[in-house]
Amino acid sequence: MRITVLAGGVGAARFLRGLKAEAPDADITVIGNTGDDIILFGLHVSPDLDTVMYTLGGGISEEQGWGRADETFTVLKELAAYHTGPDWFSLGDRDFATHITRTSMLSEGASLSAATAVLCQRSQPGVTLIPMSDDPVETHVILQDGPVLPESTGSLGSTGRRTVHFQEWWVRLHAAVPAAGFVLAGAEDAAPAPGVLEAIDGADVVLFPPSNPVVSVGTILAVPGIADAVRAKTVVGVSPIIGGAPVRGMADACLAAIGVPATAQAVAAHYGPGLLNGWLVDEQDKAAVDAPELAGITVRALPLYMSSLPATAAIARGALDLAQELRA
């Protein structure tokens, strides 16, 4: 069985653990969001790719959900003494080695997907992990209000005075300053990385894990060619919203920025029946099952909290079963 997953960071990584447990023989390709990528201290940091890699390949900090376990922070402390780079992004010494390796390869002309493959050779995540694109795409956040930051960390040029790199909004401002919208700088000119369209075309099912529908799955779908390829497939998504609140992260702040209510139902309607064939919601959102707005999407309610590996595997099973039904 060939499964292709469009993945953000922590939520996707946890879901993928359950999927691997439930479908150990499946050929799983993960297309990772790189819109959150950022140059920090001159190094190319790919938060979502690394979260998937560390979670599936071992070494993830289970407490944080991102970064490496047993971290030390010697390099970061020294960089702070040199006043190099921002002081609001935490990178541990082990993690630095990943970014140094990636940046070194990129500076020698390798593509991001080639660098990702080398990193995965060591990490062995048990899935094929591909960035959505080898071209730079940067999610910028247009701030509705609040302070004009002294500098933006975005490297692709911003679209206005109050526009900051996604990480600056997410990590530095904790998404507390309302966003008026997002700009996917570079997306229009980006091409899917080698293997992305092939993995979608060849998949028996495409899954949307409970990732942020705006700045994770939405960003991947914004790379020209990917949404069209996905539309041609059987697609089942797992709601990242339970009972009107994100399972984790601040997806509600992102949905608010694009005028979508933070409900399981509204997120499915946002994807739309042209893209989404099946949708898993939590039992407390089972009203969505018969919602007329979701005509054309088969909705199923089941427990969606990824509270343990068995619970997460059951969600993955639910998604695969629904996909099976939809294909039949």
Place this chain on the structure above:
Amino acid sequence: MRITVLAGGVGAARFLRGLKAEAPDADITVIGNTGDDIILFGLHVSPDLDTVMYTLGGGISEEQGWGRADETFTVLKELAAYHTGPDWFSLGDRDFATHITRTSMLSEGASLSAATAVLCQRSQPGVTLIPMSDDPVETHVILQDGPVLPESTGSLGSTGRRTVHFQEWWVRLHAAVPAAGFVLAGAEDAAPAPGVLEAIDGADVVLFPPSNPVVSVGTILAVPGIADAVRAKTVVGVSPIIGGAPVRGMADACLAAIGVPATAQAVAAHYGPGLLNGWLVDEQDKAAVDAPELAGITVRALPLYMSSLPATAAIARGALDLAQELRA
């Protein structure tokens, strides 16, 4: 008093400590050798600049003479797990922060001298430290014999099959494979960094510390314009050779490669009276004082082992006194 010093690594750094102690009010400019610079793990490493900076600014590993004290090696271990870069060059976590800062600035278009100034803002070495050039110059070693290495770490192109980057010869091969000569790749097209010629022109005295005369002082002098500027000044050198052996390092291996005997006298003759006005030798080499080959160079014998700060300060005092006499 304005003093300008052409410096290599450990020997120069120790001498400079003595010089600062002996002449605390002097305005000291250190022109550092960058021919040993190397790209490791995609990062720009400047061993000699850092040794001077760490030694004078604090934080040097006193046991090693280079690198930072109290080092940990988390990043390097992780890089090894990724099979990134060579396994024969040791870099600690604290040290990595220096190279990340430098590389980050260079990648944003800053010059090496600008990056060095920023690093020194934190380190406060108490001297003005300037790289010999902002242009890339790489010392390559032509191996006389021995194994053809699988790959060379030189990035400026090698001149033959058996040519390796200096660090590869020095650190990986421990200078045990005889060298047939050196190539200073890039030197012909390099310009002195901003401030280098001004520091020499404006100096009351130019000092050669007991650095390697071939691959440290010799490399600096190979940057077009520097040797001519030095020739116009009162120049006093401190012999790096005592009793026919280098005080530290493997200067004898370098001298052998260019056909110069490893004696205090031969090194002075190699520099020549056109460049060198005064020369300090150790008491055991006092035969050099009246050597006819050194006509035109005023040679003085005194204890030259830098065994303590007072002993080193006395050597610096000897150099300054001799310069004073020569100028009078």
